[in-house]
Amino acid sequence: MTTTYTSYRTIAADMPTSLKRVSEQPDVARETEYYLSKISSIKSVDDFFADGRLYAYAMKAHGLEEMTYAKAFMRKVLTEGVDSDTAFANQLSDSRYKDFAESLNFVRYGAAATSFDRAQKEVAGKYARQTLEETAGADNAGVRLALYFERMAPTITNGYAVIADEALAQVVRTVLQYPPEFAAMDVDRQKAAIEDAVDLADFKDPGKLGKFLERFTALWELDNATGGYDPLAVFGSRSGFGISSDLLLSINTLKLGGR
Known part of the structure; x- marks a missing residue:
């Protein structure tokens, strides 16, 4: 029987290969293709929340899938950004919210926020990692x-x-x-x-x-x-x-x- 440590090390020891395998799964590839084809057309926080599929993808990518329903909460995270010490995301102990606001930093970059790799390829990478972890958790x-x-x-x-x-x-x-x-x-x-x-x-x-x-x-x-x-x-x-x-x-x- 494979131990928890052995299973963990098998995945972690060659993370690029593990992530590539997950990224090629049909459901992951389909959602990622949609996200990457649409995200650059998003020019504001309102645009982002108007596309539920994009929003859900980004939330899962940042490990916040369980908070997808809390749109008012997440809107506050994005509309205040991270540049001010008093910004909402900077007041939260959970760093995932700050990471989310940095990926889609409309406050700092305005309409150009989604043109950067951090909003595109990096989010896609996070989605693959999140999916990898979930899949591993189904077994252990x-x-x-x-x-x-x-x-x-x-x-x-x-x-x-x-x-x-x-x-x-x-x-x-x-x-x-x-x-x-x-x-x-x-x-x-x-x-x-x-x-x-x-x-x-x-x-x-x-x-x-x-x-x-x-x-x-x-x-x-x-x-x-x-x-x-x-x-x-x-x-x-x-x-x-x-x-x-x-x-x-x-x-x-x-x-x-x-x-």
């Missing part, structure tokens, strides 16, 4: 968590960034062997405990990050030996479940550099 949720954590780890600057993202938090709690009750603690106490236990700067070191994920996959294997783990519990679904209003209101509004 631990593999999806490891791939996701590997991608997001360099963006983690404090404990709030971990607990604001349930997938990241699941990996860290598994490695630290925290009980389920830990997630119900006051967020400030969670932040302090994580920062005391983990040197977050290590996540920017590929070698140290690799060791961390090796430990995660081993512990995941032990903790989930009987199977049955539901990835929707941390990654959400098309219907919008998997992300709580409490998380958005009490954690995502914390500044990345604050407190």
Whole structure:
């Protein structure tokens, strides 16, 4: 039987080949072709939201598929951009929103925002990566968590960034062997405990990050030996479940550099 770590390393060790294989899947190729053929004609935030297919593609590409329904929320992210310290995206602990606003930076570039690679090829690359992780998770949720954590780890600057993202938090709690009750603690106490236990700067070191994920996959294997783990519990679904209003209101509004 293939272990979680072996499956994860098989994909991660040759990521270009893994992504190419996913990009060539008919459904992925079809949606990507549509996105790339249409996105350059989008000249404003209103144009973007008017095309639901483009919007859904970009949301999935940035790992925000579970928030596709929240158009007013996402419109605020785009209309305020990222240039101001007080911009909405800069007030959110979850870095995915800032990444989304940087990809489609209408505030800074206006009608030219979609002419750059960051809005075209880079979004398509993110879509392929997101699909790759989802596909891996269909067989083993631990593999999806490891791939996701590997991608997001360099963006983690404090404990709030971990607990604001349930997938990241699941990996860290598994490695630290925290009980389920830990997630119900006051967020400030969670932040302090994580920062005391983990040197977050290590996540920017590929070698140290690799060791961390090796430990995660081993512990995941032990903790989930009987199977049955539901990835929707941390990654959400098309219907919008998997992300709580409490998380958005009490954690995502914390500044990345604050407190």
